[in-house]
Amino acid sequence: MSTETDPQRMEKIVSLCKRRGFIFQSSEIYGGLNGLWDYGPLGVELKRNLKNYWWQVTVHERDDVVGMDGSILTHPAVLKASGHVEGFSDPMIDCRTCKAHLRADQLIEKKGGQQCPNCGGKDLTAPRQFNLMFETQVGAAADESSIAYLRPETAQSIFVQFKNILEISRKKLPFGIAQIGKAFRNEINPRNFTFRSREFEQMELEYFCRPEQGMELLEYWKEERLKFYESVGILRSKLHALTVPDDERAFYSKGTYDIEYDFPFGRQELEGVAYRTDYDLSQHQKASGKSLEYFDEETKQRFVPHVVEPSAGVDRAVLALICEAYSEDQAPDEKGRMETRIVLRFQPRIAPIKCGVFPLLKNNPLLVAKAKEIVQLLRAQITVFYDESGAIGRRYRRQDEIGTPFGVTVDFETLGEKDPALRDTVTLRDRDSMKQERVAIQDLPAILRERLV
Ligand code: ATP
Numbered sequence: 001m002s003t004e005t006d007p008q009r010m011e012k013i014v015s016l017c018k019r020r021g022f023i024f025q026s027s028e029i030y031g032g033l034n035g036l037w038d039y040g041p042l043g044v045e046l047k048r049n050l051k052n053y054w055w056q057v058t059v060h061e062r063d064d065v066v067g068m069d070g071s072i073l074t075h076p077a078v079l080k081a082s083g084h085v086e087g088f089s090d091p092m093i094d095c096r097t098c099k100a101h102l103r104a105d106q107l108i109e110k111k112g113g114q115q116c117p118n119c120g121g122k123d124l125t126a127p128r129q130f131n132l133m134f135e136t137q138v139g140a141a142a143d144e145s146s147i148a149y150l151r152p153e154t155a156q157s158i159f160v161q162f163k164n165i166l167e168i169s170r171k172k173l174p175f176g177i178a179q180i181g182k183a184f185r186n187e188i189n190p191r192n193f194t195f196r197s198r199e200f201e202q203m204e205l206e207y208f209c210r211p212e213q214g215m216e217l218l219e220y221w222k223e224e225r226l227k228f229y230e231s232v233g234i235l236r237s238k239l240h241a242l243t244v245p246d247d248e249r250a251f252y253s254k255g256t257y258d259i260e261y262d263f264p265f266g267r268q269e270l271e272g273v274a275y276r277t278d279y280d281l282s283q284h285q286k287a288s289g290k291s292l293e294y295f296d297e298e299t300k301q302r303f304v305p306h307v308v309e310p311s312a313g314v315d316r317a318v319l320a321l322i323c324e325a326y327s328e329d330q331a332p333d334e335k336g337r338m339e340t341r342i343v344l345r346f347q348p349r350i351a352p353i354k355c356g357v358f359p360l361l362k363n364n365p366l367l368v369a370k371a372k373e374i375v376q377l378l379r380a381q382i383t384v385f386y387d388e389s390g391a392i393g394r395r396y397r398r399q400d401e402i403g404t405p406f407g408v409t410v411d412f413e414t415l416g417e418k419d420p421a422l423r424d425t426v427t428l429r430d431r432d433s434m435k436q437e438r439v440a441i442q443d444l445p446a447i448l449r450e451r452l453v
Contacts, residue, residue, distance in 0.1 A: 035190025035198035045352035070157025081287035097121030150184035176207035201314035233347030252279035271312040344403030362388035
């Protein structure tokens with residue numbers, strides 16, 4: 001992990017997220033529930049844009065991937081076979097001084113031994129395994145037979161449905177099954193805002209292949225995933241593909257990369273890309289007694305496919321997008337004095353709102369009517385935000401702060417009052433350069449379409 005951190009920057013980001021309605025603490029009016037978050041009006045748009053784009057490039061733009069949406073409540077047999085019931089745990093240590101529950105890797109190593117990161121206490125319990133799965137009961141009977149789990153990852157339902165999907169989709173190897181959905185882990189210490197939550201979303205692809213293709217596909221998917229993060233606006237220099245060392249890799253994996261990002265709280269994992277061999281399908285085949293083999297018509301071979309898994313966290317990616325976009329620069333206020341401007345420089349394709357629309361004055365019915373016409377014109381294809389209150393400079397700042405890439409202003413020239421040649425033109429402002437150009441209203445949809453990719 002990189003030791004370079006910027007807690008001040010992180011504080012500003014968390015405060016902006018709340019102030020502008022990206023992310024709130026869950027159950028906040030009751031004091032909050034630790035490790036759980038609610039996305040507000042802008043956060044949900046950002047998150048959807050990210051998920052939709054992932055789905056577009058992973059499923060829609062490819063012939064070799066299909067999607068699915070599995071249930072969250074999971075049969076215990078599935079998670080026994082996958083190894084989660086037995087082994088999905090973190091070593092936990094308690095600090096006897098401040099009573100904190102800690103993950104073993106959070107202890108501070110000092111010369112005199114290990115210390116609690118909260119109080120510096122040295123009176124610590126021995127580590128014990130803490131299972132991270134949430135258990136619940138399905139149906140009226142509250143006994144052993146009714147236990148089910150909230151899934152700790154989306155992947156298992158893909159493995160369990162492998163045969164059904166193979167048969168109905170008639171895909172040939174290599175091919176993949178993709179899923180986006182919620183996962184739940186009772187993390188010992190949720191922290192770093194949404195980075196480590198107890199309820200989160202994953203975007204997972206299980207890409208099935210022949211054994212001899214595994215290592216090559218691992219490289220291929222690592223590169224594809226790095227390209228994906230770049231295409232949603234993350235600088236390549238802040239992304240790192242860490243080769244997980246042999247002794248830290250799952251025993252069945254022949255190669256794993258962690259894709260990491262330089263968050264303000266340090267370099268941390270965004271996504272894992274793992275070559276998991278035939279472990280998962282073989283385990284489910286053994287435990288269920290059902291064949292999960294693939295029959296190769298050409299070679300007449302029957303075998304359990306291997307799999308490469310790029311597994312991304314939606315919430316971690318959203319947090320990375322916000323951290324990457326956050327910037328401060330200097331811009332003139334209404335009186336021409338320079339002031340600090342907060343701007344989220346989102347890549348246009350993921351920005352929650354694509355275009356602000358402003359009548360220069362709110363008490364001029366002609367300006368207002370024209371601006372509302374433009375809202376209707378654009379609304380069919382993009383998210384727009386109409387704002388008529390306050391000085392125009394302040395309205396620009398409000399949109400800059402939430403990352404809206406474009407702003408359209410309806411002024412007296414739009415009404416043809418100064419020069420008839422300018423009738424039905426508006427100014428189009430660019431968030432990053434703050435430059436304004438005059439364009440015809442009828443050209444707006446095409447111009448924005450072109451610039452919003
Ligand atoms: P970590 O080591 O950070 O706990 P992990 O290696 O256990 O993560 P995986 O099991 O590989 O994570 O899950 C795949 C992805 O799911 C992670 O890369 C991350 O983006 C996301 N993820 C996992 N746990 C959490 C969590 N508690 N909160 C938010 N996202 C998570």
